[in-house]
Amino acid sequence: MLFLDRPGVERVLSPQAAIEALRQGFAGAVEAPLRHHHPLPASPASPAGGTLLLMPAWPAAPGDSAPLMGVKVVGVFPDNPTRAESVVPGPAETVSGIYYLxxxxxxAPRAVLDGGALTRIRTAAASALAADYLAPRAPETLLVVGTGALAPWLIRCHRAVRPYARVRLYGRDPAKAQALCDQLAGEVGDLAPAGDLQAAVGAADVISVATTATRPVVLGDWLRPGQHLDLVGAFRPDMRETDDQAMRRARVFIDTDGALKESGEMIEPLASGALSREAIQGNLFGLCRGAVAGRGGDEEITLFKSVGTALEDLAAAAEAYRLATSQE
Incomplete structure (x- = not known):
């Protein structure tokens, strides 16, 4: 049985490989039930509590020579990056876990993969996959909002589908934004922290937001015609990264219908009437199968909301396994 730790997953699974694996996954036939979503109690080490996620997936009709199924078991603890190592030893990432393939x-078991690394890469790949259909054809500036472990992969994956001349990074803590820019300096040419968020949003062609915010951080009134807004972080009903005005102004797309049940980003505007179910343009299944049109005119605003799906994990894990075993 193959074991791929974090460096192993990151070594074999490039952004391009992950994006294309997800494209094939959404175009194919995979059973991926709505994930098991279990809240965990708060503790002195984690005042915000945590979430246990169980995400199984399997092929709807195992027709190829080596069909694979799997399940991801993940813990999400928002306080991890700020807690002291002396309180609870272990990883400081917000998301960590394993994937069983x-x-x-x-x-028969085939592989165990680091779940945190797999989650970061496939989440960023899903955003980039959507952007391949929805983002402007020739954008110049990418803005990433958030400086967590997902931010580098959002930069890498978005750059895999569009040739950005500039990348800007905004974080509440300027020191973290600068440190991440320093870390990625060898990969990205024109990369710098953004000081003022509203100004940075106005100057960007694509805005990718990955935070743990419970209140909007990017406002709809800040958006201008021609932009694409990618919303990654809000995975619970009490979480939002943008407001109702953004939903009113944009052509809205989702990864799967799970976004309508799990994220405050969709639940609240649907409840308020700012967004109707009929106004949602489509999902990644429709985009990847050619059943739904992506970006239309140059002046429209597009918005993509993802919450993640076990299909993405299976597609990415299977591709990582295939690449790793082919290199042996």
Whole structure:
């Protein structure tokens, strides 16, 4: 049985490979039930509590020579990056866990992969996949809002589908934004922190937001015609990264219908009437299968909201397994 730790997953699974694996996954037939979503109690080490996620997926019709199925077990603890190592030893990432991959014909184990690394890469790949259909064709500036572990992968994956001349990074803590820019200096030419968020949003062609915010951080009134807004962070009903005005102004797309049930980003505007179910343009299934049109005119604002799906994990894990075993 293959074991891929964090460096192993990051070594074999490039942004391009992950994006194309997800494209094929959404165009194909995979069973991916709505994830098991279990809140965990707060503790002195984690005042915000945590979330236990269980995400199984399997092929709807195992027709190829080596079909794979799997399940991800992940813990999400928002306080991890700020807690002291002396309080609870272990990883400081917000998201950590494992992915179990098995033969879909026999159940025989095939691999165990680092779940945190897999989640970061496939989440960023889903955003980039959507942007490939929805973002302007020739954008100049990418803005990433948030400086967590997902931010570098959002930069890498978005740059895999569009040739950005500039990348700007905004974080509440300017020191963290600068440190991340320094870390990625060898990968990205024109990369710098953004000081004023509203000004940075106005100057960007694509805005990718990955935070743990419970109140909007990017406002709809800040948006201008021709932009694409990618919303990644809000995965619970009490979380939002933008406001109702953004939903009114944009052509709205989602990754799957899970976004309508899990994220305050969609639940609240649907409840207030700022957004109707009929106004949602489509999802990644429709985009990847050519059943839904992506970006239309140059002046429209597009918005993509993702919450993640087990289909993405299976597609990315299977591709990582295929690449790793082919290199042996």
């Amino acid at each position: 098995a033969d879909a014909r026999s159940g």
